[in-house]
Amino acid sequence: MARKEIDHPDYHFIxxxxxxxxxxxxxxxxxxxxxxxxxxxxxxxxxxxxxxxxTLLDRGGRLSRFNSKFGNLSFGKK
Structure with missing residues (x-):
């Protein structure tokens, strides 16, 4: 039940x-x-x-550096 002292938003069909x-x-x-x-x-x-x-944009080579450093890791994949 809605409390009367609170101004509740109008809830209606759209x-x-x-x-x-x-x-x-x-x-x-x-x-x-x-x-x-x-x-x-x-x-x-x-x-x-x-x-x-x-698609990811590789700005400044950061994505390629990350992939070369950590690309061979498998996170729970077999």
Missing amino acids: KVVMTNGTEFTTRSTYGKEGDTLNLDIDPNTHPAWTGGQQ
Whole structure:
């Protein structure tokens, strides 16, 4: 039960639109009742969920120095 002396945020229904156009309704404190939240990044496109590869830039040769020094280590891999 919500305490009356605390100013609680307005919790209401909004529509969420994913990057591929699919939509769903959820409860949120975002905006006001009936607003639409259009996502720029979601599990359909973000590499963390899609398994995409992230490239590392080797600035000043640090990555290559690290790999030459520690590249042959296997951390629990057999």
